[in-house]
Amino acid sequence: MLGSGLGLVLAVLIASAGAARAEPQGDATESVKRGAAGYRVCSSCHSLQPGVHLSGPSLAGLWGQKAGSLEGYGRYTKALKAADVVWDADGLNAWLADPQALVPGTTMTLRGIADDQARADLIAFLRMAMAEGGVETVVKAGLIAERTAAGQIPPNLSTLGADFRISAIRHCRDAYYIAMESGTELPIWETNVRIKVDTSRRGPKKGAPVLMRSGMAGDRVSVVFSSLSELKETLVESCGPRSGAETR
Template identity: 40%
Template sequence: MIRQPARDAMAAALVALVFIAPVRAEGDIAHGAQAARTCMACHSFAPGRHMTGPSLADVWGRKAGTAEGFTRYSDALKRSGLVWNKQNLDAWLKSPGALVPGNAMGFPGIADGRTRADLVAYLEAVSTGRVTAPDHGLPNLKKADTASLVTAIRYCGDAYRLTTADRKSHTFWEFNLRFKTDSSTEGPLAGKPVLLGSGMQGDRAAVVFARPEEISTFIQRQCS
């Protein structure tokens, strides 16, 4: 026979289970949102906004390797035949390499099952529109201000001298300036490259062009 205090404890545990279990089964979306920050170094939740990884905008129920406009899927993921449901997302986030050997997601996985469950609940909530998708934090380069709109690039010795639309000039050692392209809808306007990152250390920055063809025509060899 079970002693009274023990029965009380069991009853209390049952009550706790009844109250906690439905919440846990749903997943803690706020905690999931926090966990999703690590994903956002490589993924956006905006439809069609691909980064290192494909947009996760409508990942729930999507066949793996099929986000429209993402051209860098590994063959392994495309051939996996997976559909992104609760079980498969959990297994993918636990160990991408174990679920799909040879995939191209440079992410080791999340060992903690509770964090994964919350993250998967969050992915479902964002994907189905229950929760507003977070901003991906990348600037819209079509709306660059005059301080970052590049009007000229001169190359002399080992230096690039940039002029921006606010008439300021910026000088960089050639090794510290990167040239990039962004062909997405949020990339720069044609012929209007944008200077990024000069506010940070001051010595390293990038100029982003709309298309690769613009890069060498924009840069003039000129010392003065």
């Protein structure tokens, strides 16, 4: 009797100590505001819109949920799925301090937020943002912009015009020769070309792979196909002048 009573007291003490660690210091409103500013780094990989999964899963409605439990996100690591962690103040505090330490092998590459106050501020914001319907609350309150809430969604490639569309592409020696629908053929060093597939609704249209420029100097490009089979059919090894383009 006495033993279990003491156990209960200890459990309560430990629980409240845990909560205190993640509790923001000072004015709660200021804390949430600072947390909202800090959330910007998260938005490069996460959306707060329900069901919108970027590189990381949507964070909508995850407050109080078990780690790795969203049905619609197929890229969880086994480690995160198996982790005995709940996304409340304590769980998030440990996760954001050092994701790799809490869940060894996780693919969330964030280095961790060492500053206790910065973590507490961020968690104060996440408590609102990750609640059911949280995205509306935080956008209406002016805490973050709608586009930050949406996350950094890649550009919509399905609506790009002929200037971006590729008619043929061949590889020869150390370069890709990319024939555009507009008629020009661009020779680009192979190391500067990223070959990608985007199967989402915002990906390129079937049969219309696109060329996107990136990198500071604009000398890097991404070639994006609508499917892997299209990529396999389109890429050929050929040193004949414009051979790919002429077959079209």
